Amino acid sequence: MTLFIIGIGLNDEKDVTVKGLETIRSCDEAYMENYTSLISCSVSDLEKFYEKKITVVDRKFVEQTDTLVTAARNKKIALLVIGDPFGATTHIDLMLRCKKGNVGFKIINNASILIAVGITGLQIYKFGKTTSIPYPDKGFRPETSYEVIKQNKILGLHTLLMLDLKPEQNKFMTIAEAIDILLEIESRKKQNVFTEGTFCVGVARIGSDDFAIKSGKASDLLKEDFGAAPHSLIVPGELHFVEEEALKIWK
Numbered sequence: 001m002t003l004f005i006i007g008i009g010l011n012d013e014k015d016v017t018v019k020g021l022e023t024i025r026s027c028d029e030a031y032m033e034n035y036t037s038l039i040s041c042s043v044s045d046l047e048k049f050y051e052k053k054i055t056v057v058d059r060k061f062v063e064q065t066d067t068l069v070t071a072a073r074n075k076k077i078a079l080l081v082i083g084d085p086f087g088a089t090t091h092i093d094l095m096l097r098c099k100k101g102n103v104g105f106k107i108i109n110n111a112s113i114l115i116a117v118g119i120t121g122l123q124i125y126k127f128g129k130t131t132s133i134p135y136p137d138k139g140f141r142p143e144t145s146y147e148v149i150k151q152n153k154i155l156g157l158h159t160l161l162m163l164d165l166k167p168e169q170n171k172f173m174t175i176a177e178a179i180d181i182l183l184e185i186e187s188r189k190k191q192n193v194f195t196e197g198t199f200c201v202g203v204a205r206i207g208s209d210d211f212a213i214k215s216g217k218a219s220d221l222l223k224e225d226f227g228a229a230p231h232s233l234i235v236p237g238e239l240h241f242v243e244e245e246a247l248k249i250w251k
């Protein structure tokens with residue numbers, strides 16, 4: 001049989017595609033992973049609309065057990081992913097395990113934050129490497145995000161920074177927390193890559209009716225309340241005049 005990895009879109013139960021919905025309904029079992037992104041509706045809203053019982057699973061279940069691949073040997077199994085299945089690198093491994101285990105798999109795509117940020121007016125083609133900002137921990141203060149901004153800036157490209165989430169602790173990084181982390185890295189590295197004066201765009205809940213987009217200096221965005229998660233931060237590179245004009249919509 002088959003493991004269907006199905007993108008359910010960015011915002012609520014109605015963002016699933018027709019193909020995705022028909023497939024979910026036809027599956028023997030449906031699982032949803034809760035660790036790569038956040039959706040604005042509840043699991044019971046999804047269950048009601050999809051007419052399917054959903055088991056919510058964590059990173060350990062998906063990445064460190066073979067339960068899904070094994071179950072898909074004899075059954076039709078749906079794994080629901082918020083956004084698009086490939087908006088996070090992690091599900092490539094699942095596809096590879098199906099291939100190695102000779103288990104059929106099918107991907108059903110959907111909207112992703114990687115493209116939806118186009119609503120800011122920044123051209124998607126002008127984004128460089130995407131990176132994420134993890135919560136710092138004891139002995140863990142990664143500087144990758146800072147380095148990626150630096151490299152993208154050299155090429156004049158925009159940087160999309162996805163922000164960490166720890167759903168098991170109900171922790172979702174805010175734009176202000178992300179800016180604080182980048183300023184803290186700047187204070188150590190002093191390479192003038194991300195300062196209080198750096199022009200940034202903060203986006204929250206893109207795809208929902210109450211989305212928020214605000215642009216300005218990092219020090220100004222620090223004071224803004226973007227509301228509920230999920231949040232992302234963008235550090236624009238060189239701006240085309242059309243991008244500049246479009247960004248004014250969100251000042």
Ligand SMILES: C[S@@+](CC[C@H](N)C(=O)[O-])C[C@H]1O[C@@H](n2cnc3c(N)ncnc32)[C@H](O)[C@@H]1O
Pocket residue numbers: 010036037038081082083084085086087088111112113114161162163164165203204205206207230231232
């Ligand atoms: C690993 S990415 C996964 C994205 C998802 N699979 C997709 O294709 O959109 C998760 C991060 O993207 C950002 N993100 C996801 N959805 C968002 C939204 N609707 N608005 C703003 N940022 C979002 C947040 O920073 C979140 O922590």
